[in-house]
Amino acid sequence: MGKNVSRGMEMRTSFTGTTNDAVKENRAMRSAILVAILGNVLLFGGKYVAGVISGSVAIQADAWHTLSDVLTSIIVIVGYRFARKPADHEHPFGHGRYELVSTMLVGVFLFAVAAMFLRQGVMQIFEHTQIHYGPFAIWTIALSIPVKEGMAQYAFHVAKRINNPALRADGWHHRSDALSSVAVLMGIPIEQWFWRLDGALAIGISLLIAAVALRTFRKVSSAIAGEAPPKELTQHITDTVNGTFPALNLQPHRIRWHNYIQHQEVTLHIVLPRNLTVGQAFGVAERLERVIREKYNISATIRVEPTPPHEDADIPDPEI
Numbered sequence: 001m002g003k004n005v006s007r008g009m010e011m012r013t014s015f016t017g018t019t020n021d022a023v024k025e026n027r028a029m030r031s032a033i034l035v036a037i038l039g040n041v042l043l044f045g046g047k048y049v050a051g052v053i054s055g056s057v058a059i060q061a062d063a064w065h066t067l068s069d070v071l072t073s074i075i076v077i078v079g080y081r082f083a084r085k086p087a088d089h090e091h092p093f094g095h096g097r098y099e100l101v102s103t104m105l106v107g108v109f110l111f112a113v114a115a116m117f118l119r120q121g122v123m124q125i126f127e128h129t130q131i132h133y134g135p136f137a138i139w140t141i142a143l144s145i146p147v148k149e150g151m152a153q154y155a156f157h158v159a160k161r162i163n164n165p166a167l168r169a170d171g172w173h174h175r176s177d178a179l180s181s182v183a184v185l186m187g188i189p190i191e192q193w194f195w196r197l198d199g200a201l202a203i204g205i206s207l208l209i210a211a212v213a214l215r216t217f218r219k220v221s222s223a224i225a226g227e228a229p230p231k232e233l234t235q236h237i238t239d240t241v242n243g244t245f246p247a248l249n250l251q252p253h254r255i256r257w258h259n260y261i262q263h264q265e266v267t268l269h270i271v272l273p274r275n276l277t278v279g280q281a282f283g284v285a286e287r288l289e290r291v292i293r294e295k296y297n298i299s300a301t302i303r304v305e306p307t308p309p310h311e312d313a314d315i316p317d318p319e320i
Contacts, residue, residue, distance in 0.1 A: 025162045029080055032158040032167060036073040036174070039151050040066050043144050050137035057124045059137060061117045061202050062180050065209070066144070068113050069173050072106045076166045079103070083262060096261025097224070103166040104220045110173060110213035114206040121202030141185045148178035165223075169216045176212045180205040229257035229266065237266060237292065237300075244291050245284060248272065254303075264298040274306045 044067040051059030079102020087094045155171030158164075183201050229237075234255050241252040250270040258265040270288070272281050285302040292300040 028158045028162060029077065029164065029167065032155055033073050033077045035154060036151055036170065037070050039147060040069040040073070043147060044070075046140045047144060050134075050140040054134055054137040056137065057120050057199065057202055059141065061120050061205065062141070062144075062177070065113055065117070065177050065180060065205070066148075068109060069170070069177060072109050072170050072173050075102050075105050075109070076164075076170045079105070079166050080164065087263070093258075093260040093265075094262045096263060099164060099166050099261050100220050100223055103169050103216060106166060106169045106173065107213045107216035107220065110176075110209050110216065114210035114213060117202050117206035117209065121199045121204075121206060124199030124202060126199075138185070141181050145178050145181045145185070148174050148181065152178060165219065172212045172216065176209050179208055183208075223259065227257065227259065229255055233257065233266075233296075236296065237268065240291060240295060241268070241270065241288055244288055248284070250284075264296075265301065266292070266298055267301045267303070269303045269305055271305050271307055274309070 044063050047059060047063035047066055051057075051061075051063055079098050082098040083094075083096050083102075085095045152171045152174035155167055155174055159168035159171055183204055237255055238252050241250050250272070252268050252270050255266060255268040258267070270285070272284060276284075281304045285304055288302055289300040292298055
């Protein structure tokens with residue numbers, strides 16, 4: 001694990017790093033957002049024109065879904081900037097959880113887009129309007145699929161690199177757009193025989209987007225409510241504690257994880273022999289806290305418990 005630590009909703013690859021790392025992270029985020037905005041604006045224009053020419057509600061809805069990605073990308077970058085503000089008097093643990101707020105806002109936006117698609121799809125079915133797709137509409141939709149999936153893959157790559165949950169959610173927004181275009185394209189060859197298909201496709205798109213939004217909400221809500229430490233982190237902390245003082249049976253337990261996204265804290269209990277002085281017990285706890293901080297970049301607070309009387313043993317003084 002090295003200097004790796006859990007962050008957000010998954011194990012991150014680095015925690016704070018150097019100033020140069022922060023600069024690279026900032027550039028990567030700006031690059032991902034710029035690609036998303038430019039790509040979505042261009043795709044929106046092509047899809048919307050294709051939808052108007054063909055009279056397809058599904059294509060027009062798909063176009064608005066594409067444009068909505070621009071707004072969510074803006075939310076992501078604003079949340080990113082707020083999350084990296086340094087700690088202050090009112091926020092001693094930093095502002096990292098703004099990332100979770102921006103992720104939840106992306107989820108809200110996805111739900112709103114899903115509701116709009118559902119309404120338009122139902123109206124299309126009851127209005128009994130048959131749609132005729134021209135070559136321009138077909139080529140526009142076909143071209144948008146690899147473009148949007150490419151944007152999604154780039155967002156996922158950067159999100160994994162800097163471990164940003166909001167950017168990851170934005171990547172799912174891109175992917176849902178690509179999948180919705182696939183659904184529309186698949187329906188074009190048979191739409192002339194099944195005129196309700198356009199509305200059905202719009203409803204299918206709405207359900208797809210709603211599923212992505214629900215998945216995003218569940219992850220963010222879990223992180224905000226507070227989560228148990230990942231098993232990997234718990235095992236590494238346990239191994240580090242036991243390995244630092246192998247002569248002592250420290251029995252690390254009650255490991256709790258406090259995730260502030262840009263700042264991590266753990267609390268845990270250890271067991272020390274009763275024959276140790278207060279100063280020695282403090283020295284053991286202080287050294288363990290320092291080792292955990294240096295190894296995992298996590299602030300640790302350790303509570304000492306004495307061994308039960310019947311377990312007292314003549315254990316040599318620890319080397320602190």
